[in-house]
Amino acid sequence: MKSADTYLNFNGNCADAFEFYRSVFGGDFTSQMKYSDMPSEAPKGAEQSKRLMHIALPISKTSRLMGCDIPENFGEMSGNNFHIYLDTESNTEADKLFAALSAGGKVSMPMATTFWGSYFGMVTDKFGIQWMIGFETNPQ
Known part of the structure; x- marks a missing residue:
C-alpha cells in the first residue's frame, strides 16, 4: 500500500x-x-x-x-464516529497543532501527559472534524 x-x-x-x-x-x-x-x-x-x-x-x-x-442531491453524508490522529515529533509540535485546530473549536481533552505515557489531547475544530493529537513519550 x-x-x-x-x-x-x-x-x-x-x-x-x-x-x-x-x-x-x-x-x-x-x-x-x-x-x-x-x-x-x-x-x-x-x-x-x-x-x-x-x-x-x-x-x-x-x-x-x-x-x-x-x-x-446526495443528501446528508456526515458522521462523527471518527477522529483524525496526528502523531507528532514533539510536545512542541503537538501544542502548536492543538492550538491551531482549537481556534473556534471545542476542546474535549486538553493536551496533557496521560497515564499510558503519551502527551495527548482531543479537539473538535470549527468545522466539526474531530482530532486526536499525540506525542508518544514512551513508544512501545
Whole structure:
C-alpha cells in the first residue's frame, strides 16, 4: 500500500475548511477542482458549481488530507464516529497543532501527559472534524 489518506465530506464549506487546514499545516494544495470543472454530467445549479468536487493537501511526507462538498442531491453524508490522529515529533509540535485546530473549536481533552505515557489531547475544530493529537513519550 502506498498510503492511507483521510477524505472529508462537507456541505458547502469545504474551501473554507481547507484554507483553515492549510493555515494549520502549511503547504500547497496538490489538486483543487470545482463541480463547474466537470463535464456536462456534473451536478447542476449555480450554488453547486461553486462547490469543491475535490481538494488535496499534503500534511506529512506520506499523508494527505482530502475532501469535497457533497452534491446537494446526495443528501446528508456526515458522521462523527471518527477522529483524525496526528502523531507528532514533539510536545512542541503537538501544542502548536492543538492550538491551531482549537481556534473556534471545542476542546474535549486538553493536551496533557496521560497515564499510558503519551502527551495527548482531543479537539473538535470549527468545522466539526474531530482530532486526536499525540506525542508518544514512551513508544512501545
